[in-house]
Amino acid sequence: MIVPLNKIAILITLCLCLGSNITQAQKKEKKEPPKELSLYDIDTLMHPIPMQRNLFFDKVKKQQRRADASDGKIDNYIYFSEDVEGGKILTQSLMSDINQIQIMIENLPYEDNFIENQTKLGYHRALENVLLHFNSDTKVQPSFYKKLVRNFRAMVIAKYENKLPDFVKKNANIYSMINGQLLTDSDRDYLCQEVGKEEPEMMIKRLSEFANKPCADVVIAAAAKVLPGEILNYATSSNIILRGAVERNTDPLVKTIVRIAQESKAPLKAKSFLNEIHTQKLSIAEVDNITADQDLFFKNMVRLKLEDPSQNKNIDGELEYRALRDYVRVMDELHEKPEAVRFKCIENLSPEAIYFIIVNGQEEIYTSSFTGAFKRMMEKMKPMQGNEFLEKLHYDKFRTFIKMSAGFGRLDQFLATFSDEKKQTLMKDFVANLDKGKEENLEDAVDVADAFGSIEDTALIEFLKIEVKANYEKAYQNRSKKGLKVYALLSTLFEGAKDSVTDEAAIERSKKLNLPPINFVPYAHLLNDSQVVVEQFFFYGDEDGKMSYNSFLANFKNSKWKITPSKYWVNITSTKGKPINIYANLPLAEPDDEVAQNELNKYMNEYELQPSVLVHRGHSYHLPTTLQRLSDLTKIVILGSCGGYHNLSTILSNSPDAQIISTKQTGAMAVNDPILRAIESDLNEGIDVNWVNIWKRLSIEFKGKPSESLFKDYVPPHKNLGAIFIKAYKRLESDN
Numbered sequence: 181m182i183v184p185l186n187k188i189a190i191l192i193t194l195c196l197c198l199g200s201n202i203t204q205a206q207k208k209e210k211k212e213p214p215k216e217l218s219l220y221d222i223d224t225l226m227h228p229i230p231m232q233r234n235l236f237f238d239k240v241k242k243q244q245r246r247a248d249a250s251d252g253k254i255d256n257y258i259y260f261s262e263d264v265e266g267g268k269i270l271t272q273s274l275m276s277d278i279n280q281i282q283i284m285i286e287n288l289p290y291e292d293n294f295i296e297n298q299t300k301l302g303y304h305r306a307l308e309n310v311l312l313h314f315n316s317d318t319k320v321q322p323s324f325y326k327k328l329v330r331n332f333r334a335m336v337i338a339k340y341e342n343k344l345p346d347f348v349k350k351n352a353n354i355y356s357m358i359n360g361q362l363l364t365d366s367d368r369d370y371l372c373q374e375v376g377k378e379e380p381e382m383m384i385k386r387l388s389e390f391a392n393k394p395c396a397d398v399v400i401a402a403a404a405k406v407l408p409g410e411i412l413n414y415a416t417s418s419n420i421i422l423r424g425a426v427e428r429n430t431d432p433l434v435k436t437i438v439r440i441a442q443e444s445k446a447p448l449k450a451k452s453f454l455n456e457i458h459t460q461k462l463s464i465a466e467v468d469n470i471t472a473d474q475d476l477f478f479k480n481m482v483r484l485k486l487e488d489p490s491q492n493k494n495i496d497g498e499l500e501y502r503a504l505r506d507y508v509r510v511m512d513e514l515h516e517k518p519e520a521v522r523f524k525c526i527e528n529l530s531p532e533a534i535y536f537i538i539v540n541g542q543e544e545i546y547t548s549s550f551t552g553a554f555k556r557m558m559e560k561m562k563p564m565q566g567n568e569f570l571e572k573l574h575y576d577k578f579r580t581f582i583k584m585s586a587g588f589g590r591l592d593q594f595l596a597t598f599s600d601e602k603k604q605t606l607m608k609d610f611v612a613n614l615d616k617g618k619e620e621n622l623e624d625a626v627d628v629a630d631a632f633g634s635i636e637d638t639a640l641i642e643f644l645k646i647e648v649k650a651n652y653e654k655a656y657q658n659r660s661k662k663g664l665k666v667y668a669l670l671s672t673l674f675e676g677a678k679d680s681v682t683d684e685a686a687i688e689r690s691k692k693l694n695l696p697p698i699n700f701v702p703y704a705h706l707l708n709d710s711q712v713v714v715e716q717f718f719f720y721g722d723e724d725g726k727m728s729y730n731s732f733l734a735n736f737k738n739s740k741w742k743i744t745p746s747k748y749w750v751n752i753t754s755t756k757g758k759p760i761n762i763y764a765n766l767p768l769a770e771p772d773d774e775v776a777q778n779e780l781n782k783y784m785n786e787y788e789l790q791p792s793v794l795v796h797r798g799h800s801y802h803l804p805t806t807l808q809r810l811s812d813l814t815k816i817v818i819l820g821s822c823g824g825y826h827n828l829s830t831i832l833s834n835s836p837d838a839q840i841i842s843t844k845q846t847g848a849m850a851v852n853d854p855i856l857r858a859i860e861s862d863l864n865e866g867i868d869v870n871w872v873n874i875w876k877r878l879s880i881e882f883k884g885k886p887s888e889s890l891f892k893d894y895v896p897p898h899k900n901l902g903a904i905f906i907k908a909y910k911r912l913e914s915d916n
Contacts, residue, residue, distance in 0.1 A: 219287060220337055223280055226287045232297060233286075236304040240282060243311030247274050250315075252709070260322060261812045261836040263911065269322035273329045274314060281307060281333050288340055303336055306361040313358060319833045323913055331355035335362050354382065373398040384410050391425040401431035406493055408437055412451050415441035433458055440464060446471050452481055452495045455488065475528060478502050482533045489574045500540040504801070508541035511549040523552050531560035532573060539577040542584055543827065544800040547893065550588045558593070566597035567606065575609070579624050582610055583631040591635065607640065611647045611670075615655055615663030622909060625666050626828065629901040632674055645674050669693065669908050673901055683872050686898045693908040699898040700870040701815050701839055706792040706863065708813075713863050716784065716791035717764035718806040720798040721773035728797045729767040731849045735857055736762075740864070748776040749783075757864035761789070774805070781809065792816065793859075797852065803827060810834035816869065818855070819843070828903050836910065839871070839897035843890075850887040851894060854878060871896045 229237055247270075251259030258274060260266035285303045290296030310332055314325055331351060338347035339362055348356060348367045352374035360368050372390055376383040376399035384403035390396050404411045414426045415438050427438055436458040437451070443464050444450040449471035456462040462470075471477045481499050507525050514522040526534055534557040538550065545553075561569050570578055585591040595603050614625045635641055648670045655663025672692045686699030706713045719729045736743055736752050744751045745766075752762040763784060765776040784790070795818040796806040803819065807830050810817070814835040819827065819842040831838050841855065858874045875896050882891040897903070 220284050220333075221280075222287055223283060225283055229286055230297070233300055233304065236301055236308070237282060237286075239308050240278065240304055240311065243308055243315060244275060244278065246315050247311060260320065263322075263836055265911070266322040266836075269326050270314075270320070273322075273326045274311065277329050277333070278307060278311070281329070281336070284333070285336065302361065306359060307332065309361060310359070321913075328355045328358060332359050332362075335359050352378070354379065369393055369395045372396075377402050380406055387414065387422060387425065388419075391421045396425045397429055397431075400426060400429050400434055404431060404433045404437060408433075408451055408454050409448075409497065411437045412441055412447060416447065444468055449477065449498070452484070452498045456484075474502075474506050478506065479529065479533060482530070482536055485536070485576065486532060486572065486574070489576070499536060503537045503540035504544060507537045508545050508549065509801070511552065512544065512546045515546055515548055519552060522549075523556060526553060526556060531557045531569065534560070535569075535573060535581065536576075538584065539580045542580060543803075545584075547588055550584065551590070554585070554588070554590050558597075561597075564597075565599070565602070566594055567599075567602040569597075570606070578606075579610060579627040579631070583627040583634070586631045586634040589634075591631075592637065604643075607643060608647055611644060612651055614651070614666045614670075615660045619662055619913070622666075622829075622906060623826075625670065625909075626902040626905055629670060629673060629905040632670075633895070633899060633901040641674075645671070648674060665909060665912050669905055669912070673905060673908075683870070686872060693904065694911050695904070695908055696837065698839070698904055699872050700868045703863070703866055703868050705815050705837075706869070708790065708792070712759040712761050713793065714784075714789050714791045715760065715762045715793035715795065716780075716809060717762065717795045717797060718777060718802075718809070719765055719767040719773070720802045721767050721770040722799070725767040725773070725798050728849055728852070729764070731853055732764065732797065732856070735853055735860075748779040754864055758866040760860065760863055763789070763791075777805065794818070795856070807831060807834070810838070812836060814838050816859070817841070818852075828900075828906055832903065832906050832910065836907070840900055840903050841894065841896060842900065843894045848887065848890045851882075851891050854881055855894070871898045 245254060247258050248254050248256060256271070256275060258267055258270040260270055282304070285300055285307075288296075288300070290299065310325075310328060313328075314320065331353075332355075334351070335344070335347060335356065338344050344363065344367060348363065348371055352371055354375065356363075356371055357375055360371065363371065369390075372383070372393065372395035376395060380399060380402035383399045384407055387396065387399065390399075400411060400414075411426055411434060414422045417423045426434060429435070429438075433454075436454065440447050440450050440454070440457065445468045450457070450464060450467045453462055453467045453470070457464060457467060470480050478499075481495050481502070484495055485499070510525045511522055526537065529537075534553055538545065538553050538557070541549075564572075582591060582594075585594050595606075598606060610631075611628055614628065617624075632641070632644060635644070648667055652664065652667035652671060655667055672689070675689075683699055687697055690697050690699070708714055717732065719725050719732075733743070733750070740754060740756045742753050742755050744753070748768075749763055749765045752760075752764070754760040763780055765773065765780045767773055768776050790811055790813045791809070792813055793816045794806070794809060794814050796803055798806075807827070810831060812835060815837055817831055817835065817838045817840045819840065827842075828840065831840060843851070855874075855878065858878060859869055862869050862874070878891065882888045
């Protein structure tokens with residue numbers, strides 16, 4: 181059976197309709213008579229609210245007004261960026277549903293007036309807490325609050341009917357945890373233990389809330405298996421309560437972590453060898469000798485990954501940090517040196533170690549660094565074929581490697597080491613099983629989307645399209661909701677993706693993906709309440725940052741602009757055309773560059789100057805500082821550095837409608853400045869920022885210049901398949 185892929189909403193509807201409910205509905209021949217409203221569903225107050233509770237009733241209303249006013253106006257609608265469906269869900273849950281819950285609370289009859297008053301006061305306080313949680317949330321997900329409010333209502337009913345213990349057992353989840361004010365101490369402790377077993381990563385971060393409770397022992401023991409670094413942090417903490425909770429724990433693995441904290445010379449490095457210390461394969465002293473040598477340390481972490489893939493989580497963070505700091509950044513910084521000097525740091529490493537340096541350096545590695553490392557990995561890999569090599573690596577991060585190889589033009593060379601049969605198997609595996617893992621785990625799917633945007637082999641492109649559709653059919657048969665969404669979106673995304681993109685094609689794709697236009701940003705969406713476009717640039721105090729700042733400033737030294745310097749930043753305003761207000765911190769010597777950024781942020785916050793355009797001009801390792809400035813008002817983000825999955829996910833969590841320009845390597849001034857000038861030109865004219873048109877103009881401008889190859893590494897928003905995929909997936913989540 182072939183299921184149509186052209187209508188995403190239809191796919192999800194099909195998915196949601198699967199199951200016994202349809203069969204039961206088909207068996208019904210007569211309409212059931214309307215059910216009588218229960219006490220819990222009445223939407224009017226049966227009695228006036230007593231004066232002593234009116235204050236707490238109004239506190240809920242006050243928080244609702246705060247939520248309503250988050251977009252600057254009170255209109256009984258909670259605005260959620262450009263996501264209309266998300267806004268409807270939040271409005272229904274936090275306005276309509278909470279209104280009905282308040283009425284339900286007041287309508288519940290009790291025989292004892294004192295018990296009634298105290299119980300209902302507690303309900304209103306807990307309901308206020310739900311809204312306080314929303315009003316302080318910087319990464320709102322509409323579906324989360326829909327489930328949270330439903331959980332609250334069901335919990336109130338369970339408590340009223342004396343069925344709370346059963347409710348807690350059936351609903352041991354984060355929603356019940358947040359609504360825990362309504363629970364008894366024993367129910368909270370049970371909930372803490374059960375959620376701690378299922379979600380130790382989340383619960384261990386809340387240890388301070390229950391460190392002296394019995395459930396802390398369960399949470400700590402469960403977290404030690406997946407986040408030993410967190411347990412080590414608590415074991416070395418100056419907080420006596422948190423450290424004591426870990427030190428008193430009797431779990432053998434926790435006791436080993438405590439011993440590392442107390443005996444190792446470098447406990448943060450030694451934690452990577454936790455399993456070997458715990459099983460007494462290595463002593464703490466032997467581990468300290470290993471971690472004291474940079475190459476020996478990295479080689480041994482690679483050894484651990486290859487010997488025991490189940491321990492990968494325990495060392496992935498450290499491996500990524502060391503790959504970036506000790507190898508990728510060294511190769512990047514020596515980009516002007518001879519190859520013998522530049523790549524000396526990896527010459528004595530195995531091909532497996534170089535592979536892990538490549539895939540863990542995806543956010544920062546230069547094109548030339550990748551090319552040099554890839555070349556050495558391929559030479560050292562012989563005589564193994566590519567499939568044998570990946571098998572030895574347990575296919576760890578293989579989708580990331582394929583994406584990077586495609587992006588840097590080396591995929592054909594790697595695939596040439598495979599037989600035709602093994603190559604086909606690899607690419608089948610590349611797009612298979614993307615529905616595995618948690619709903620929010622999208623990194624592999626985004627890697628597939630990004631890789632597709634870089635592959636030039638037409639036969640391979642057609643093969644991948646067929647495989648995506650085949651996996652969609654499999655997801656349909658397996659009733660996998662995540663699979664239906666992932667593969668339907670990928671199929672829609674891939675159709676026409678390799679054709680020359682026109683405005684019409686981009687708009688059509690936007691409609692199919694249920695997204696606002698991906699090919700332009702409306703000028704009106706970039707204006708603040710004063711009808712001004714506000715932009716913020718982040719510069720850093722290293723040599724590259726200073727050069728980049730001087731080059732940036734040169735773009736505005738003409739009669740169209742006024743430059744006003746101050747102690748920590750420069751303000752650039754347009755003197756002709758439409759009003760533009762640009763702020764950029766001075767690239768003061770480190771660490772004063774951070775002081776300059778903080779002072780500028782304070783100033784802009786004080787005068788409510790929220791940027792709709794945010795530009796990062798610096799190395800990727802500075803990017804987290806820039807991204808802290810994101811908000812739902814940010815509509816254009818220019819990274820000038822790699823836009824890998826984690827960066828894209830962070831941006832779109834904070835700025836759901838942001839359109840992102842990034843590059844496959846570190847940004848170049850020779851490209852950044854022309855892109856900036858093109859955008860400012862459109863803004864100055866007061867017209868929509870159209871990426872199709874801008875990229876056409878820039879392609880002509882760069883043609884034949886030395887910077888043309890650098891420009892081709894830049895990915896405009898309408899071709900950023902990874903970002904488009906994340907947006908479309910989140911939109912589907914909100915709709916369902």
